[in-house]
Amino acid sequence: MFERVLIANRGEIACRVIRTCRRLGIHTIAVYSEADKDAQHVRLADEAWPIGGPRPAESYLRGDAILDVAKRTGAQAIHPGYGFLSENTAFARACTQAGVTFIGPRPESIEAMGSKAAAKALMEKHNVPLVPGYHGDDQDTAVLAEQARKTGFPLMIKAAAGGGGKGMRIVRTEKEFADALASAQREAASSFGDTRVILERYVEHPRHIEFQVFGDAHGTVIHLNERECSAQRRYQKVLEETPSPFLDAKRRQAMGEAAAAAAKAVNYVGAGTVEFIVGQDGTFYFMEMNTRLQVEHPVTEETLGLDLVEWQLRIAAGEVLPLQQHQIQARGHAIEVRLYAEDPDQNFLPGSGKLRTLRLPAPSRHVRLDGGVVEGDTVTIFYDPMIAKLIVHDSNRVQALQRLREALADCEIVGPKSNIAFLERLARHPIVVEGRIDTGYLDRHLDEFLTGDAAPSEHALLAAATAALLHDERAVVAATAHGSDPHSPWSRADAWRIGHAGKRIVALSLREQRYEIEAHGHDGNYSLRHHSAQCEVHGARLQDDALSARFDGQGVRLAVHVDQDRITLHDANGQRYAFARAAAFAWASKEGSGGNQIVAPMPGRVVLVKANAGDTVEEGQELLVMEAMKMELALKAPRAGTIESVGATQGEFVEADAVLVRFAS
Structure with missing residues (x-):
């Protein structure tokens, strides 16, 4: 086993890896950006080293800086967590060349599965069922438009190098395709540095079910059952659970075997996830393989009584898999939700700021919390605004859902707005309680989960x-x-x-x-x-x-x-x-702007300006596009009128509340 491990990540996953390493007696080395100098993973690690500026490209995506720290500290292995460099083939190879073990799959496996297009081509060769579409190399706009017509509408545009819902768009008509493609490519470039996309026929009302797989360097690959992730908003997973309420034993076995076969096709070593789209009739299609640990891995751990990070460490050190397929025995039901600093009533606008209050339920045998911040910490604008993962486990699904409701009721976040009330409504909604949700339900019926402006009783x-x-x-x-x-x-x-x-x-x-x-x-x-x-x-x-x-x-x-x-x-x-x-007596009131201006809802970069001074616009017309916290925000005209001035340029970084557009009175 390793004696010194560097964690090339931040936040809750860095803290998660540190906890397992400490239990195993492994010395941990953290790296941090300028924005994270006081972060919890820095405080928890045995030692921590600075690697650059606050933006990911200046720090956590700098493989050279991370390897330099590994060399200076004598790290024997690097755990990449998820996101950042976890699926970066060049970084995995650079680790090997530097004599440092990369705690993850071989570079060739990452390369084979890291591109959605390449993965689909590989699965096609191994007779794994695929959704009809296009995953070719020719990315000319005209070629993509023609392939879209051949695939048929509705279709899905996906970033070829993507994940986490970034660079994904549903297109229902040919007229929408060009704008949706441009938007997906911009987001893909920002998130992954790669504008390539694939096209897929959009399966209506599908379910998203993934299988955890593990392989060792001795040729054994097994699966650790499924996780259902059908509760999604804009392709971002909101609630994950295992076992799936949709699968029966026969279907579970067939999908598990297909997942293991997909991993064997690339001689897989380490932790990975094979994701499937499942139709309402139970037909399943390969979607992608994530060659890393997933955010939702704790639900698998809770039902199997395993530590998957420990498995990663042992397999990377050359050990055989701790269990064989027939020894995998699940118990009970586990559910995970993610507490975010975001405002559901404002289109889930990401938030930032100091956590003045962070009250979470006490951990127990039924409740687990994986977090990367504590009360008094600041949620910054530079990274994903997740505050913590809340995981519950009980003997069956009904009781697990009740545990979830009780745990959410014990949560309180003051500072940036949060999604707690949204999650509470989700956990009580009949579509979730009855296990009937599909991947598009939240987007189609979002008003059922929002509090809106309704007055209290x-x-x-x-x-x-x-x-x-x-x-x-x-x-x-x-x-x-x-x-x-x-x-x-x-x-x-x-x-x-x-x-x-x-x-x-x-x-x-x-x-x-x-x-x-x-x-x-x-x-x-x-x-x-x-x-x-x-x-x-x-x-x-x-x-x-x-x-x-x-x-x-x-x-x-x-x-x-x-x-x-x-x-x-x-x-x-x-x-x-x-x-x-509030004060017992109100002395003054504040009037709004009357819809005469558009202000930046949060700090971010202006990626597109679609309006000029003197333009006449309609209410709801898109005038600018901002990028903040790895997502695009479309800013629209609050009313019809004439634009007096535009106070931002493409590529400019603006602060929260900066006036971007003024309307003539």
């Missing part, structure tokens, strides 16, 4: 106000407990006054809307009023992150977390409300 408002009153009373009692007279009426928090009952205003805000609740009473017994709604509350108590009370005589227990700044509450239907505490 009166009951939620009154419950939040009750929690705020109890918290504030408790805080005052705690603060005055050591005073000269803690029993003084002036030490009470109930607005007590001589001769009449006190009145308090509890002011809350939600999505910039202010709510005022008038309150009388104290110590868990209150009379509350909001507009015309009135409620008598009795026996209210806060304990163990739960509010219990009788509202107009009806007993209720709700999950709630409250502090001096906010109240996060789940109603009886599991709907999350994150109320901010």
Whole structure:
């Protein structure tokens, strides 16, 4: 076994690899960019070395800098994680030439499967079923347009060197093809440095099911069962689980054998994933092979009781596979979701900023957390905005889903916006609960999973106000407990006054809307009023992150977390409300811009400018395209009108809230 391993990655996967190495007694060496000098993987590793600027091309994609650190530190092996250099053939070869073991497949295997086009050609030779399409070398625009017509619509454009949903577009008509191709090629160039694409017939309502495979240097290849990843938004996986609720034993065996055969075709060594598109009739087609560990590998680990990173290390060190195919025995059901800094109600706009609050459920035998940040860390604009992976495991799917709901209810993120409420709705939606989701369902029915601008129910408002009153009373009692007279009426928090009952205003805000609740009473017994709604509350108590009370005589227990700044509450239907505490009296209001300008929603690079001063545009017309956090954002006209000025040029890096376009008044 290796004694010194360098991890050529960052974030949660770097932390994940470090944990396994520490358990095995392996000395770990981290590398970091300028933006990551205080990151958790830097703090967890036994030693850490700087390798360049904040952008990936200046640091984590610099194979020369990483190998230099390996040489200087005596690293015997390099674990690339996933993303960055994990599937880079040149880097894998450079490691071998430098006398350092690359913890991954042979360069030839990466080369064979690293290009979607080459992989499809190889699978075609081995009689693996493929979706009709084009994966040729000729990338002339006219040739691609002709091949698109031959393939037929709808079709899918995919980056040939891609993964993670980058450089993928669905095209439903021939008229849309040229713009979609250009957009996919730009995104592919940015993410992978390669503009080549492949075309595939788009299978309507497919499922995405992948198989974990492992091979050793002694010629043995096995699979470790499937993961269903059909819950996707814009080709990005949102929820992953094993076993698949769709597969029966016969279909599972056939797909597992096909996955192992695909790996054997390239003499595969190490961890990999063979991905299939599965039609509603159960027909499956090879999609691609990822020659690395996958983000969702923990669900496989939880059901099999294995550490796949340990397997990677042992196989890279020349050992045989720890188990044979007949010894793979799964137990229970596991589900993974990813907590992101993003705003689902704003088209999942990636966020950045300091994590002022990061509250996650306690790890247990049913709940696992793989993260790369802690409270107080900053989510930067330079990398994927994932905060943590939440993995749950239980004896069956019904119980695993309930574990997931409970764990998500225990999560709270303050700072950048997050997708927690979106994931909670997903975990309760009938299409997920019944296991009927396909890869396009979220994009077709996204409004079913978003909170939007809906006002909170009166009951939620009154419950939040009750929690705020109890918290504030408790805080005052705690603060005055050591005073000269803690029993003084002036030490009470109930607005007590001589001769009449006190009145308090509890002011809350939600999505910039202010709510005022008038309150009388104290110590868990209150009379509350909001507009015309009135409620008598009795026996209210806060304990163990739960509010219990009788509202107009009806007993209720709700999950709630409250502090001096906010109240996060789940109603009886599991709907999350994150109320901010506001000043008791509002003194001023702020008016918006009236739709006279477009501002940058976050820091990023302007990749396309489609408008000029003096142009007359329609509402919703695309005027600019920005790239931020590895995705493209189309900025559209807020109204019809004439453009007064354009404040950005193609290729320019702009800060958040920079005015990009002004409209004439």
